[in-house]
Amino acid sequence: MITETEQKTEPFKQQTYYTYMVECADGTFYCGYTTCLEKRMKAHNAGKGAKYTRSRRPVKLVYFEQFSTKHDAMSREWHMKRLNRMQKEQLAESFPDGFQEKEDEI
Secondary structure: OOOHHHHHHHHHOOOOEEEEEEEOOOOOEEEEEEOOHHHHHHHHHOOOOOHHHHOOOOOEEEEEEEEOOHHHHHHHHHHHHOOOHHHHHHHHHOOOOOHHHHHOOO
């Protein structure tokens, strides 16, 4: 239940945006942006995400970055989509080792 104090501060809460990359079952990468990684991953794996990932399930979250503005997240997505495969692999490999364990919670 949301308290009265939380209701008053909720409109001022800063929205968080994420740019993410998933690895599809066929080994390809897909990049996107969202405000909720958990919901987006569930949507992708339920076949309700992007058209590209629907036939390439399951997908696995391999990388994400957090932003305070939608513009910054979409800009990063645009740049990530222009990376070649080797660069995307390096990006995924650069993510912290403990990330795979945390991914199971998302």
